[in-house]
Amino acid sequence: MSQAEGLTEESAREVADAACKKAGVDGRDAELIRIGSNAVFRLRGHIILRIGREQRGFEDARQQVDVARWLATENYPANRAVDIPQPVDASGYPATFWKSVSEKEEYASIVQVAELIRDLHRLHAPESLGLRLKQPFVEIEDRLDSSRSLGRDDAEFLRRRLAELKDSYDELAFSLPQGVIHGDANVGNVILSRDGKPCLIDLDSFCVGPREWDLVQTALFYERFGWHSAEEYRKFVDVYGFDIMNWSGYETLASYREIAMTLWLAGKTTGKAAQEVRKRVAAIRTGGDRRDWAPF
Structure with missing residues (x-):
């Protein structure tokens, strides 16, 4: 094999x-x-x-x-x-x-998600842990190169768009201090345990980087996808204590994240995934509505 x-x-x-x-x-x-x-x-x-x-x-x-x-x-x-x-x-x-946390896949509330992210960001990892630094454009280039369901034209468009976002990213002034981050923090990665307590899962992207990376997906899910309500997002901001949507770099991180989500899906081989990828790339190209993006 x-x-x-x-x-x-x-x-x-x-x-x-x-x-x-x-x-x-x-x-x-x-x-x-x-x-x-x-x-x-x-x-x-x-x-x-x-x-x-x-x-x-x-x-x-x-x-x-x-x-x-x-x-x-x-x-x-x-x-x-x-x-x-x-x-x-x-x-x-x-x-x-x-x-195993639970036999069921029951997600935590948005308040619990915010609490876990806030508490994680208060921790200080020992140097002996050897955490890597967040390198978003190295990560996404690897994903783009290995995508299976992107046409050549779409792949070239995304490559150009990522180059623009990298230029913008290099100029960002982050508001929050750098430290340990989950790297893929969102409601889908906080599930309830057998006794009903929230648990952060999927540690694959854990690293050191700007804390804004752990806030952008919740804002994106609310603002572009409609997966969170305005009330849920307000609760998230109130608990964490910072609204990334009021920060000048939000658009850059949000645009990066939706491309990263699309390229993750492009690594799948199913026809349904390929169809969703084409729809997403078309929306990114034209500035179209993202509220019909299907969660995977």
């Missing part, structure tokens, strides 16, 4: 079995939840197995586990890594094991 082939359901199950055996974890009746950026399985004993799709993901997986263990020492409510040596090399794929 070569890395270039990617993970199918069949090959993901083979890798999951190898990972469980190597880690000494019960992998019987493993339930495949999804195959996206990772192949994700639910295991016995309230354990979640995540398998990265690329060999180069080992360092990223190691950092996610290190971040989770640091957050645990801070009693911060986030994903907890299972207490075994990780990541596991499973047939060349990085595998990590996590404590």
Whole structure:
């Protein structure tokens, strides 16, 4: 099984079995939840197995586990890594094991989302954690280069638009101090645990950078997509204590984020995803309405 082939359901199950055996974890009746950026399985004993799709993901997986263990020492409510040596090399794929938060996917309230982001931004990570600096345009170039469902014309348009946004980004004066950020903070990454408490999940993008990155998606979801109401957004701002939409750099970050969301979707191979990507790029080209963008 070569890395270039990617993970199918069949090959993901083979890798999951190898990972469980190597880690000494019960992998019987493993339930495949999804195959996206990772192949994700639910295991016995309230354990979640995540398998990265690329060999180069080992360092990223190691950092996610290190971040989770640091957050645990801070009693911060986030994903907890299972207490075994990780990541596991499973047939060349990085595998990590996590404590399941809940069997249901029930999202936290916007107030709880704001509270978790605010509290995260009050933490100071030790230098030994070795967190990388936020490099948004390196990240997005990689995603653009690997997109599967973009036509050549759309890809060139997005490349030009990103060059414009980079020029704008380089001139930004950030209002908030730099520090630890989740990197993909939004309501979809704060779920309720079995006892109804909010928990921050998906630590893949955790890094050091301007705090505005953790606020822009909530504003974008409200202002451009209509996924949050005006009242919800007001509550978010009141709890966190800063309105990114009043900052001069908001448009730059918001435009970047909607392209990043589109390119993430362009990495999918389904016809439905490709159709949504074309719709989104057309809206970005023309300044069209984003309120018909479907969440994925």
